[in-house]
Amino acid sequence: MKTIKNGDFIVRYNDQNNILYSIYGTEATAEKTVRLFMAEMKMAEEVGIENIQGIIYDMRRIDVFSRDNLAAMQRESFRFDSREDLSGVPTAFVVESTMQERIADLLIKMTSGKERKNICFSSAEAHAFFAEWHAQFGKARA
Numbered sequence: 001m002k003t004i005k006n007g008d009f010i011v012r013y014n015d016q017n018n019i020l021y022s023i024y025g026t027e028a029t030a031e032k033t034v035r036l037f038m039a040e041m042k043m044a045e046e047v048g049i050e051n052i053q054g055i056i057y058d059m060r061r062i063d064v065f066s067r068d069n070l071a072a073m074q075r076e077s078f079r080f081d082s083r084e085d086l087s088g089v090p091t092a093f094v095v096e097s098t099m100q101e102r103i104a105d106l107l108i109k110m111t112s113g114k115e116r117k118n119i120c121f122s123s124a125e126a127h128a129f130f131a132e133w134h135a136q137f138g139k140a141r142a
Contacts, residue, residue, distance in 0.1 A: 004039040011039040018053040030072035035078035054130035077111040090133040092126035
């Protein structure tokens, strides 16, 4: 398992299930989001995007979303998508509060690849989404 962490987030690639986990801390700001995406891109380069079967953005710890975070998430998502072909990588936003769910919904609507993104309420639900997505779309995209 490869891990990049600091006090604001953890980015972890689990080579047992080929999932890239991005776990936010308690506050989501533009600066923290930029650093999180930089860590994700570094990890994707290290392990190879073809080896990533899904990305989980775990938002359950977030208590505060700064105003600038949505714009940063949209910008960094576009940057990640332009650097790597993410069309074959489903993404799950794991949430537990209504506020987190609303933010995740906005993020999905504001970024490309809506058909491969989903809001989930547990990691198990995210893994089930990935399995279903790959069963439906994986062979067509491979």
